[in-house]
Amino acid sequence: NAGVMQNPRHLVRRRGQEARLRCSPMKGHSHVYWYRQLPEEGLKFMVYLQKENIIDESGMPKERFSAEFPKEGPSILRIQQVVRGDSAAYFCASSPVQDNSPLHFGNGTRLTVT
Amino acid sequence: AQKVTQAQTEISVVEKEDVTLDCVYETRDTTYYLFWYKQPPSGELVFLIRRNSFDEQNEISGRYSWNFQKSTSSFNFTITASQVVDSAVYFCALLGGATNKLIFGTGTLLAVQP
Numbered sequence A: 001n002a003g004v005m006q007n008p009r010h011l012v013r014r015r016g017q018e019a020r021l022r023c024s025p026m027k028g029h030s031h032v033y034w035y036r037q038l039p040e041e042g043l044k045f046m047v048y049l050q051k052e053n054i055i056d057e058s059g060m061p062k063e064r065f066s067a068e069f070p071k072e073g074p075s076i077l078r079i080q081q082v083v084r085g086d087s088a089a090y091f092c093a094s095s096p097v098q099d100n101s102p103l104h105f106g107n108g109t110r111l112t113v114t
Numbered sequence B: 001a002q003k004v005t006q007a008q009t010e011i012s013v014v015e016k017e018d019v020t021l022d023c024v025y026e027t028r029d030t031t032y033y034l035f036w037y038k039q040p041p042s043g044e045l046v047f048l049i050r051r052n053s054f055d056e057q058n059e060i061s062g063r064y065s066w067n068f069q070k071s072t073s074s075f076n077f078t079i080t081a082s083q084v085v086d087s088a089v090y091f092c093a094l095l096g097g098a099t100n101k102l103i104f105g106t107g108t109l110l111a112v113q114p
Helices: none
Strands: A005-007 A010-013 A019-024 A031-037 A043-050 A053-056 A065-068 A075-079 A088-095 A109-113 B003-005 B010-014 B019-021 B024-026 B032-039 B046-052 B059-061 B064-069 B074-079 B088-096 B102-104 B108-113
Touching: A005 A088, A010 A019, A019 A088, A019 A109, A031 A075, A031 B102, A043 A065, A043 A075, A043 B102, A075 A088, B003 B088, B003 B102, B010 B019, B019 B108, B024 B074, B032 B074, B046 B059, B046 B064, B074 B088
Parallel strands: A010 A109, B010 B108
Antiparallel strands: A005 A019, A019 A075, A031 A043, A031 A088, A043 A053, A065 A075, A088 A109, B003 B024, B019 B074, B032 B046, B032 B088, B059 B064, B064 B074, B088 B102, B088 B108
16 A cells, blocks of 8 residues: 655756646545645645645645645645745645544655755 | 644764653643654654543553653653664644644754764
């Protein structure tokens, strides 16, 4: 049973470009969470999605950031017009249901904005 | 408000020493969960333990043990006979409320010297 898969593992973008980060949850998991880890900091919640629904996006910046989890395919975190401050590690986690089960994290995508 | 405090930013020990990582949390929820994660230099997040608020029994897993004390709102993590492979950043996290929004501490960097 494969774990949470994130790709790419590393992503380099120039300022102003778009970044797309993908997350495939564990098999059978229908809940996906995105967290951001800025350099030398802990992880901060960004958004919680179920298939085709955003449940909680309270941690997501209002502009330039969006997330989706379509009926088919991976969850996508999209950052438009990236700036240097977006450089961070972005982690995705999944769970089968909202029952406080341990959140299984992917290996993260390290975004570097030059 | 929910908060997790890991007051120890960095700890350095010599191999075979015991080391305790502190975690203090704040929450108004009566039902909540506490977690520890390990982040080795390779960057992934490794789940170590989950404990719910109704279970104050201490837990031991090999060289790892956890001490949960609701009276002091603490969930400390001890590594016995530390090894170089234990070198990592360790995060304590709190999960409460209606969503699966993990609140992370800022982490403790543990360096185990040979």
